[in-house]
Amino acid sequence: MSVAEEVLHKPVTMDDVLAAADRIRTLARKTPVGSSHLFNEACGTSTFFKCENLQRGGSFKIRGALNFLMSLSEEERARGIVTFSSGNHAQAVAIAAAHLGVPATIVMPTDAPKAKLESTRAYGPAIIFHDRQRENREEIARKIAVDSGAVVLPSYDHPWIIAGQGTAALELFQEKPDIDAIVTPLGGGGLLSGTIVVARALRPEMRVFGAEPAIANDWYLSLERGERTAIPPPATIADGLRTVIPGKLTFPIVQTRTERVVLVSEEEIKSSVRFLLTRMKLVVEPSGAVAAAAVLYEKLPPEIRSAGVILSGGNIDLKALAEICAEGG
Amino acid sequence: MSVAEEVLHKPVTMDDVLAAADRIRTLARKTPVGSSHLFNEACGTSTFFKCENLQRGGSFKIRGALNFLMSLSEEERARGIVTFSSGNHAQAVAIAAAHLGVPATIVMPTDAPKAKLESTRAYGPAIIFHDRQRENREEIARKIAVDSGAVVLPSYDHPWIIAGQGTAALELFQEKPDIDAIVTPLGGGGLLSGTIVVARALRPEMRVFGAEPAIANDWYLSLERGERTAIPPPATIADGLRTVIPGKLTFPIVQTRTERVVLVSEEEIKSSVRFLLTRMKLVVEPSGAVAAAAVLYEKLPPEIRSAGVILSGGNIDLKALAEICAEGG
Numbered sequence: 169m170s171v172a173e174e175v176l177h178k179p180v181t182m183d184d185v186l187a188a189a190d191r192i193r194t195l196a197r198k199t200p201v202g203s204s205h206l207f208n209e210a211c212g213t214s215t216f217f218k219c220e221n222l223q224r225g226g227s228f229k230i231r232g233a234l235n236f237l238m239s240l241s242e243e244e245r246a247r248g249i250v251t252f253s254s255g256n257h258a259q260a261v262a263i264a265a266a267h268l269g270v271p272a273t274i275v276m277p278t279d280a281p282k283a284k285l286e287s288t289r290a291y292g293p294a295i296i297f298h299d300r301q302r303e304n305r306e307e308i309a310r311k312i313a314v315d316s317g318a319v320v321l322p323s324y325d326h327p328w329i330i331a332g333q334g335t336a337a338l339e340l341f342q343e344k345p346d347i348d349a350i351v352t353p354l355g356g357g358g359l360l361s362g363t364i365v366v367a368r369a370l371r372p373e374m375r376v377f378g379a380e381p382a383i384a385n386d387w388y389l390s391l392e393r394g395e396r397t398a399i400p401p402p403a404t405i406a407d408g409l410r411t412v413i414p415g416k417l418t419f420p421i422v423q424t425r426t427e428r429v430v431l432v433s434e435e436e437i438k439s440s441v442r443f444l445l446t447r448m449k450l451v452v453e454p455s456g457a458v459a460a461a462a463v464l465y466e467k468l469p470p471e472i473r474s475a476g477v478i479l480s481g482g483n484i485d486l487k488a489l490a491e492i493c494a495e496g497g
Numbered sequence: 498m499s500v501a502e503e504v505l506h507k508p509v510t511m512d513d514v515l516a517a518a519d520r521i522r523t524l525a526r527k528t529p530v531g532s533s534h535l536f537n538e539a540c541g542t543s544t545f546f547k548c549e550n551l552q553r554g555g556s557f558k559i560r561g562a563l564n565f566l567m568s569l570s571e572e573e574r575a576r577g578i579v580t581f582s583s584g585n586h587a588q589a590v591a592i593a594a595a596h597l598g599v600p601a602t603i604v605m606p607t608d609a610p611k612a613k614l615e616s617t618r619a620y621g622p623a624i625i626f627h628d629r630q631r632e633n634r635e636e637i638a639r640k641i642a643v644d645s646g647a648v649v650l651p652s653y654d655h656p657w658i659i660a661g662q663g664t665a666a667l668e669l670f671q672e673k674p675d676i677d678a679i680v681t682p683l684g685g686g687g688l689l690s691g692t693i694v695v696a697r698a699l700r701p702e703m704r705v706f707g708a709e710p711a712i713a714n715d716w717y718l719s720l721e722r723g724e725r726t727a728i729p730p731p732a733t734i735a736d737g738l739r740t741v742i743p744g745k746l747t748f749p750i751v752q753t754r755t756e757r758v759v760l761v762s763e764e765e766i767k768s769s770v771r772f773l774l775t776r777m778k779l780v781v782e783p784s785g786a787v788a789a790a791a792v793l794y795e796k797l798p799p800e801i802r803s804a805g806v807i808l809s810g811g812n813i814d815l816k817a818l819a820e821i822c823a824e825g826g
Binding site: 200221450485489 | 551771774780781814816818819820822
């Protein structure tokens with residue numbers, strides 16, 4: 169059993185996040201924390217944005233990818249890794265692997281957005297295409313791992329990934345230690361799980377919220393029912409949050425400490441992307457704007473006066489950006 | 498004669514910039530300095546971006562406006578100020594005046610872009626409209642000043658404005674003291690003049706460049722001929738750089754220390770806006786992207802290995818943004 173498999177059932181601790189922060193320091197950016205008078209006035213909440221859209225690779229995903237690769241043994245790194253993703257995780261793994269000299273194979277769907285494919289390919293990983301309708305990408309990845317001896321790098325459901333993603337909240341709490349609440353987008357749950365590990369250790373009284381599209385409410389339903397609940401593939405514009413079921417590892421972590429999952433409409437997401445563009449001069453992809461939408465559209469309990477929001481990514485192509493702008497123009 | 502008029506013929510010194518930095522510290526943002534591996538790879542120059550698009554009011558203009566207002570006597574501030582602008586300067590003055598409780602009158606053209614008008618009006622100044630074809634806005638402003646006792650606040654041609662704008666370069670040099678060159682957009686010349694005052698004092702060997710649209714080449718022609726030279730009103734997309742002649746005060750400062758004015762095409766400007774949007778996740782208006790375009794399209798001498806670039810503003814409306822995105826999609 170590889171080291172990566174051995175740790176699978178160990179709980180993620182604050183020490184793991186601190187170790188991750190130390191590991192990734194030179195390769196991940198310490199992203200700025202921004203604020204906007206106009207945003208605060210619009211919603212009445214003093215909001216601090218952790219700008220992971222300005223992170224290397226355009227999203228927080230590089231944090232977990234680096235921490236995973238740097239936690240492998242020398243021998244495992246030499247054999248390489250394999251992962252599957254059509255989005256930010258693919259790009260993050262490609263960048264991290266290129267920097268660390270780890271051979272990487274990425275399984276991507278044949279219909280992956282051209283922009284995301286090109287920006288992943290630029291870093292030189294091997295890319296294996298699969299037919300999204302007919303093949304299971306996870307099985308393909310596992311088969312490659314068995315055949316080649318490569319380690320499978322999950323996109324969220326792994327302690328090293330969760331610990332790495334937690335470093336974003338760690339930086340935010342270090343800069344803004346007094347916020348009442350924190351809100352993150354909820355896709356696979358890696359970002360919120362890492363955030364919870366840090367909140368538990370540093371800010372036990374902090375209120376923690378996840379945000380997801382109302383039409384991709386797998387987390388909302390799962391927390392309501394107390395068990396992981398699947399939904400049909402959702403057609404939300406937030407393409408990074410199209411997961412259909414919470415992660416096995418992330419679900420119990422999120423469950424212990426999340427006050428509520430707040431739901432936002434597609435229109436609220438797009439309108440928030442436009443607000444961030446025109447008022448704050450930041451390009452945030454729809455998935456990355458979901459937590460901001462939750463605050464802007466006043467979905468948090470009204471007594472919350474200040475909130476940290478993770479703008480989790482900014483990877484959006486020109487065509488999609490043009491459409492979102494045109495709808496609001 | 499008011500204090501503001503008395504200083505008109507005094508040279509701007511590094512002490513003036515340092516005093517301005519001290520004055521504006523609490524109200525202007527210390528904007529982040531960003532960089533992008535993809536940008537550096539594309540042009541071969543290690544480039545550091547001073548993100549004045551993330552400044553309050555969406556451009557560097559708040560620096561000069563605050564320094565001007567805070568340099569007035571109590572009695573002058575009570576009488577108020579009058580200025581004329583359809584763009585970033587108007588918005589900056591409105592914000593600065595509102596924060597300092599100074600009555601402000603802003604002369605704007607009847608055809609000012611609705612977004613810019615609204616974001617200026619939100620801060621509560623008196624707005625006087627003029628017909629751009631038939632009336633001279635400077636004369637209107639002077640008449641208001643004579644009638645009301647208000648002080649005219651120029652948009653670039655004043656030592657207090659120049660000293661204020663110099664604080665952007667001051668912050669950049671403090672963070673990146675070793676860059677070979679600095680490039681700023683050239684409109685009225687306030688930003689480049691302030692930059693030169695700082696470069697002279699802190700980095701006498703630094704190479705200084707201005708950048709302007711090729712179809713708005715008043716500075717290029719003026720430096721070539723050794724005298725202020727007017728051009729017909731240019732139709733460049735860089736609406737903040739549509740000045741038709743260099744400033745009286747800014748021209749001699751720019752002339753002493755600018756190695757060259759580099760010219761960029763309209764296509765190069767738009768393409769740079771798209772690069773900054775998609776690769777760096779920053780909204781930069783066309784005027785604000787002109788210096789970045791100069792570096793990206795390799796207009797600097799090839800021996801320059803590192804450059805500071807001021808991204809001077811990010812105020813662009815959704816319609817214009819949608820068009821620029823759609824053209825590149």
